[in-house]
Amino acid sequence: MSETFLITAEQKGQRLDKVLGALQEEWSRGQIQTFIDEGHLLVNGEKVKKTYKLKENDEIVVNPPEPEPLEILAEDLNLEIVYEDADVLVVNKPKGMVVHPAPGHTTGTLVNGLMHQVTDLSGINGVMRPGIVHRIDKDTSGLLMVAKNDLAHESLVQQLVDKSVTRRYIALVHGHIPHDKGTIDAPIGRDKKDRQKMGVVDEGKHAVTHFQVIGRFGVDYTLVQCRLETGRTHQIRVHMNYIGYPLVGDPKYGPKKTMDIGGQALHAGVLGFVHPRTNEYLEFEAPMPQEFDALLNELKSSYDKK
Template sequence: MAEIRTFLVESNDVGKRIDVFLSEKIEDMSRSRIQKLIEDNKIKVNAKEIKSNYKIKNGDEITVEVPKPVMLQIQAEDIDIDILYEDDDIVVVNKPQGMVVHPAAGNYTGTLVNALLKKCRTLSSINGVIRPGIVHRIDKDTSGVLVVAKNDYAHQHLAEQIKEHTVKRVYIALTEGVIKQDQGTIDKPIGRHPIHRKKMAVIENGKRAVTHFKVLERYKENTLVEARLETGRTHQIRVHMAYIGYPLVGDPVYGFKKQKFNLKGQALHAMVLGFIHPRTGEYMEFSSPLPDYFQNLIEKLRRMS
């Protein structure tokens, strides 16, 4: 059974947005979590569905249906993973290229979540059975640093930081072509491709996406860049770099059809992740070196240039 919480609006709160009002009243629930419940029609005013921007009125009766956490049913698997840091609230891992972050249709084993369920006693329940603990993702063929929440409190705080764009996320990428400018910013909205629904694209009515890039090295036909995410849209770096004419080397979706390095996926590595610890308030930053295949490719390109 879901827990039902009821609130009656008094005169001193009139005019507030409902998501702001409830985030002040419910200490263990973030504003983003409240907005998700509103989207799912779990929050009503006077028994009617509303939106997050609803301005509350004097005498409004607000009911909040808090779903009961679902017991995790994904199988725990004894898979070796590189844990960079762990405490009672979070676990930071260095995900290898080729590993899927969480189970999905047709792929329920061998994921990072399967591995974490074996090594951690608990993971947050906010994203349900399939994605426990997953606050943010990196693609299957992207390697690097990822933080996972072990409880709902940590999940809510980390999700809020991501939403406010305060999490530091630095990637290293290898592009096709030689980028002439030393640095730049790509501020173009990203959404689902209008025809190829499994792809993302720069589209007019997409969500705002901002990528800052800096050239680290230039080779004969390629460029090594540092990319910093201001936002975190699906496939953002891959889509943005392809949009300006420099797709990632090895990218099977947005890259060149003819691949010359025989890679297993795009040359993209999440090198640095920095955030405020949800419990202590301390800034923490983690990094991981480039995987061997990536480093070997760079050395090869240096010899060829």
């Protein structure tokens, strides 16, 4: 479906790809440049260069190409299913695993593994994301709820909208947080300087994270439990960085000098929701992955000696 944008006086003189990326957050700068190269994007009915500087009243028309149909294969990934019944299941996703396939990444995902181990998954999200109600980042480990039919899917999504789902994470952050608990209420949207990142921006979506300190390692590191009230992309990573305590190992939001542990030290340890059919509240807990636990033991041993 084509989309049309009309350039205002405030936007004139700026690069086409930069302005369009701000107008349509679903498209990355790279995607927009591909649209330009392949003729899917026209300015006043004509092809332009990626470096084109906009003029007032320019009309941009974008006809994104239809996504190529993908065949999602079932794979034996030996997923740890913590709970399963006829309507829902809870899975403990390992660190390093993407939740669902996308163009260019069609194997080794949680969905590939679910299709091997589970006979029924809801179809509301289409063939790319069967059963997927919510996501956690590739390098975040922990619990996810999955819908096995459309009734369950709609119920779980509504619980997320109503903010009634319990989601508690364990995170190791840089720095010494002096207070024992706090709440971060700051809107999250696409970072204006880097379209590949999220950030706290005035026009972003409402986002609230509650945190409580559960351990300190000198003045260098703090272990916190974070409870999500909302579920924005990279929410904990963005919020903790925003208040000056970025996650250890985070390649996107952490400091340049951080531990090389293959991604952020973040684990979705507790998940609770009301069962879509029985209305019973269910809550599950997954222990920290072995490598996260080993890291904490190493820090504790190191700082106990100081």
